Amino acid sequence: MAVIRFLRQFALLLGVAWLLVPVVLARSHRQLQIYFIDVEGGQSTLIxxxxxxxxxxxxxxxxxRDADRIVRAAKAAGIKQIDYVLITHYYGDHVGGVTDLLKKIKVGTFVDHGENQEDSDATKKHYANYVAAIAHFPRVVLRPSQGVPLKGLTLQVLAAAGDHITDPLPGAGEANIYCASEKQPPDDTSENSRSLxxxxxxxxFRFLDLGDLTEQKALELVCPNNLIGNADLYLATHHGGYPDNPRALVWALHPRVVVINNGPRKGGNPQAWQIIHDSPDLEDVWQLHYALDSxxxxxxxxxxxxxxxxKSDGHYVKVEASSDGRFRVTNSRNGIERNYGK
Ligand SMILES: [Zn+2]
Structure with missing residues (x-):
């Protein structure tokens, strides 16, 4: 009898185990992965x-250094090629790595905001190097409201080359109560302000990445009416710079998690950090580096x-999101992870 009972329990256990397998597989299969790669105060985000x-x-x-780190993240994500490389703007901490990247991994199409318009030697040089590097690749120039055709998700351009969307996204467009306390920002025609x-x-699940968009353009997206709506995950613009992360932007987004792609001595400004930290509904701020000047x-x-x-350079912050809006953030240095519900 004992043998039969044991066999019956064993069969039952097997049955339960088989039931669990598809659930686990289904969960990992429908995950969106985002790697915030450490490029020491620039940007490189793999989706x-x-x-x-x-x-x-x-x-x-x-x-x-940065090309190797991108390839390492691609391997961790289980991909052998990058289908699209989107360049937010033509400063060296964003576009500088393209030439080296192309030596190390296959790339499909380049996406950017169009011709460089900044009359500075450094930016003209970065742009010329970029154009030369991608000469034999397909290139797509995107304008506000346009996107990139990725299956299963929507990528929508909100700002590009100094222009931005003028109609609110579906469900957005409410008057932003935080705008009244913002001062009129100075005009900005830097290449940062042209970020895609x-x-x-x-x-x-909604993730907002404004590149290095600066205060004036950032505020135009949310004042007097918030054209964007909420974002579950917000990559602090301009490496967590100030005044580029004003309260009227950050608080209106109601982010649950903010990632700051700062370097050891770049970005991660204390005033911007405090605004982000005090944002209503915020659960955690994750940083790529300890900000030494703060x-x-x-x-x-x-x-x-x-x-x-x-000693701990090169670790990334990884986000895995489900289409139901739940997501998990992992620190690759210590394996610590946090789950965020909907
Ligand atoms: Zn930058």
Whole structure:
């Protein structure tokens, strides 16, 4: 009898195990992955869809270091090529890494905001290098409201080359109560202000990446009416700079998680950090580096920082999102992860 009972329980266990397998597979299959790669104060963000299509937003600085880190993230995500590389703007910490990247991994199409309009030697040189590097690749210039055809998610351009959307996104457009306390920002015609800013929507999950969009253009997107709506995940614009992350922008987005792609001594401004930290509904701020020029009160706890000292360079922050809006953030340095519900 004991043998029969054992066999029956064993069969029951097997049955339960088989039931669990498809659930686990289904969960991992429908995940969107986002890697915030450490390029020491530039940007490089790798997005991989549940169907293994990929988009890289910016390529970091010139040199092997950042290209190697991007390739490492691509391997971790299980992809051998990058389908789209989107360049937000033509400063060296965003476009500089394109030439080295192309030596290390296959790329499909380049996406950007069009001709460089900044009359500075450095930017003209970065742009010329970029154009030469991608001469034999398909190139698409995007304007506000346009997007990139990725299956299963929507990428919509909100700002490009100094222009921005003028109609609110579906469900957005409410008057923004935080605009009244913002001062009139100075005119900005820098290349930062021409950044390609995008909203990525995956089911109920919304991720906002504005590149290095600066105060004036950032405010135009949310004042007097918030044209964007909410964002579950917000990559702090301009590496967490101030005044480029004004209250009327950050608080109106109601982000649950903010990632700051700062370097050890770039971005991660204490005033911007405080605005982000105090944002209604905010649960956590994750940083790519401990901001050495700030202080302990204006840095997150070490668990939420990918690189805390000179010995820990190159760790990334990873986000895995489900289409129901839930997502998980992992620190590749210590494996610490947090789950965010809907
Ligand atoms: Zn930058």
């Amino acid at each position: 991989v869809t549940s169907q293994k299509q990929s988009l890289l937003i910016d390529a970091g600085f010139a040199g092997e 800013g995008v909203l990525i929507t995956y089911g109920r 202080d302990k009160q204006h840095n997150s706890a070490e668990a939420f920082i990918a690189n805390v000292d000179d």
